[in-house]
Amino acid sequence: xxxxxxxxxxxxxxxxxxxxxxxxxxxxxxxxxxxxxxxxxxxxxxxxxxxxxxxxxxxxxxxxxxxxxxxxxxxxxxxxxxxxxxxxxxxxxxxxxxxxxxxxxxxxxxxxxxxxxxxxxxxxxxxxxxxxxxxxxxxxxxxxxxxxxxxxxxxxxxxxxxxxxxxxxxxxxxxxxxxxxxxxxxxxxxxxxxxxxxxxxxxxxxxxxxxxxxxxxxxxxxxxxxxxx
Amino acid sequence: xxxxxxxxxxxxxxxxxxxxxxxxxxxxxxxxxxxxxxxxxxxxxxxxxxxxxxxxxxxxxxxxxxxxxxxxxxxxxxxxxxxxxxxxxxxxxxxxxxxxxxxxxxxxxxxxxxxxxxxxxxxxxxxxxxxxxxxxxxxxxxxxxxxxxxxxxxxxxxxxxxxxxxxxxxxxxxxxxxxxxxxxxxxxxxxxxxxxxxxxxxxxxxxxxxxxxxxxxxxxxxxxxxxxx
DNA sequence: TTTACTTCACGTTAAATTGACGCAAACAAT
DNA sequence: ATTGTTTGCGTCAATTTAACGTGAAGTAAA
Numbered sequence: 274x275x276x277x278x279x280x281x282x283x284x285x286x287x288x289x290x291x292x293x294x295x296x297x298x299x300x301x302x303x304x305x306x307x308x309x310x311x312x313x314x315x316x317x318x319x320x321x322x323x324x325x326x327x328x329x330x331x332x333x334x335x336x337x338x339x340x341x342x343x344x345x346x347x348x349x350x351x352x353x354x355x356x357x358x359x360x361x362x363x364x365x366x367x368x369x370x371x372x373x374x375x376x377x378x379x380x381x382x383x384x385x386x387x388x389x390x391x392x393x394x395x396x397x398x399x400x401x402x403x404x405x406x407x408x409x410x411x412x413x414x415x416x417x418x419x420x421x422x423x424x425x426x427x428x429x430x431x432x433x434x435x436x437x438x439x440x441x442x443x444x445x446x447x448x449x450x451x452x453x454x455x456x457x458x459x460x461x462x463x464x465x466x467x468x469x470x471x472x473x474x475x476x477x478x479x480x481x482x483x484x485x486x487x488x489x490x491x492x493x494x495x496x497x498x499x500x501x502x
Numbered sequence: 503x504x505x506x507x508x509x510x511x512x513x514x515x516x517x518x519x520x521x522x523x524x525x526x527x528x529x530x531x532x533x534x535x536x537x538x539x540x541x542x543x544x545x546x547x548x549x550x551x552x553x554x555x556x557x558x559x560x561x562x563x564x565x566x567x568x569x570x571x572x573x574x575x576x577x578x579x580x581x582x583x584x585x586x587x588x589x590x591x592x593x594x595x596x597x598x599x600x601x602x603x604x605x606x607x608x609x610x611x612x613x614x615x616x617x618x619x620x621x622x623x624x625x626x627x628x629x630x631x632x633x634x635x636x637x638x639x640x641x642x643x644x645x646x647x648x649x650x651x652x653x654x655x656x657x658x659x660x661x662x663x664x665x666x667x668x669x670x671x672x673x674x675x676x677x678x679x680x681x682x683x684x685x686x687x688x689x690x691x692x693x694x695x696x697x698x699x700x701x702x703x704x705x706x707x708x709x710x711x712x713x714x715x716x717x718x719x720x721x722x723x724x725x726x727x728x729x730x731x
Numbered sequence: 732t733t734t735a736c737t738t739c740a741c742g743t744t745a746a747a748t749t750g751a752c753g754c755a756a757a758c759a760a761t
Numbered sequence: 762a763t764t765g766t767t768t769g770c771g772t773c774a775a776t777t778t779a780a781c782g783t784g785a786a787g788t789a790a791a
Binding site: 282326 | 509514553554556581585596
């Protein structure tokens with residue numbers, strides 16, 4: 274048997290699916306690559322794991338240097354192993370997804386990219402590598418997760434109305450949910466806390482502002498959709 | 503920027519949590535290591551990814567050479583990245599779990615192990631590396647998965663009775679489930695198909711034998727447990 | 732200040748599902 | 762035949778869900 278470090282190892286990359294929600298639209302952040310492979314092609318932001326880094330270290334390094342973000346919700350998605358997924362050689366990718374509030378960050382293209390842009394998840398361009406596959410899996414994960422785990426607030430402002438939360442759910446799950454039943458479920462589960470404040474300056478009745486209940490745990494509610502896949 | 507393959511890469515290992523069900527007991531297969539590190543310690547079966555292998559290739563190589571198994575249910579669990587998880591150096595582990603019917607395989611210790619043994623999931627020994635952590639996560643995944651995805655049959659014989667399936671659920675979920683309500687749910691969801699045959703040679707009424715309904719998809723049923731965590 | 736229009740907050744009701752049991756037929760052993 | 766146990770089917774009250782009604786709160790226009 275050879276000594277431990279003489280074996281050849283694949284490279285290990287992290288690829289990020291960064292979700293943002295704004296104007297009733299769920300979007301994903303993509304980079305336009307400056308270099309080969311997939312030069313001038315849209316791809317997920319990513320980077321190689323350094324020897325002393327944990328996955329989250331790498332995630333934050335990418336988020337910070339390429340996008341100027343920190344302190345965001347991150348969750349590991351899946352690891353992708355197709356032998357030919359990177360033309361440069363064997364690269365394993367660990368997918369993570371992030372939920373952010375675009376209002377809190379202004380994204381800037383780093384030195385590695387021509388451009389950084391938000392794309393509506395329903396109007397995605399062709400993606401390089403196997404990133405279409407990673408993206409699809411992330412979207413599916415977000416959809417199933419939001420039904421039983423209160424992560425919706427990660428995409429909203431600190432204070433939000435129940436109608437805003439309701440629209441977020443309809444947007445992500447791509448379905449209609451009865452407004453009144455939704456409200457009752459959310460309130461019964463104590464998903465949110467009424468702040469007593471109201472959103473001012475709207476043309477109609479001023480709705481109450483809520484904040485997320487940090488005590489709330491997974492599986493204390495269940496938003497049903499007719500045909501989950 | 504250095505050429506692509508001059509960067510140092512972590513090693514990439516696959517670790518397997520192999521579940522088997524027999525005599526109303528859920529067990530996991532462990533190896534007793536012959537070599538350092540963790541010599542004479544129990545660990546999950548695992549191995550390093552070779553450059554041309556996919557994860558599943560590696561899984562089957564481990565299953566076949568160390569345990570003499572093939573064609574089993576396998577699913578990716580999670581990837582583990584703690585910097586100090588392996589004393590030999592930086593090793594990323596991709597966890598997979600397998601569901602097998604122990605009746606179909608006789609496990610044999612390969613050249614790498616002193617011993618291979620099934621351990622009741624409730625009576626686990628101390629494990630080497632971070633394998634306790636991987637095991638716990640696998641058990642949790644199995645528990646939540648079996649509630650909405652029909653994977654139970656992977657652990658049973660081709661033909662089984664509803665009582666056997668019921669006992670499997672109670673064993674895995676560590677709870678009591680009303681026999682009659684369970685039967686109704688399973689049948690209403692068309693989880694199983696009645697073969698018309700009966701299990702003979704029992705001391706009481708001979709129950710009907712069912713087989714798994716391969717048309718059945720995820721989320722067509724839901725077994726509830728009082729306090730999932 | 733009325734009127735019109737929209738959203739918000741809170742109810743109501745029937746249908747569906749769940750949870751907790753009852754019971755008789757099937758079988759082996761006595 | 763009698764006994765003891767498991768199996769398969771059924772009942773029913775309690776809970777949850779889905780579908781929808783309505784009046785108050787607010788803005789804008791008459």
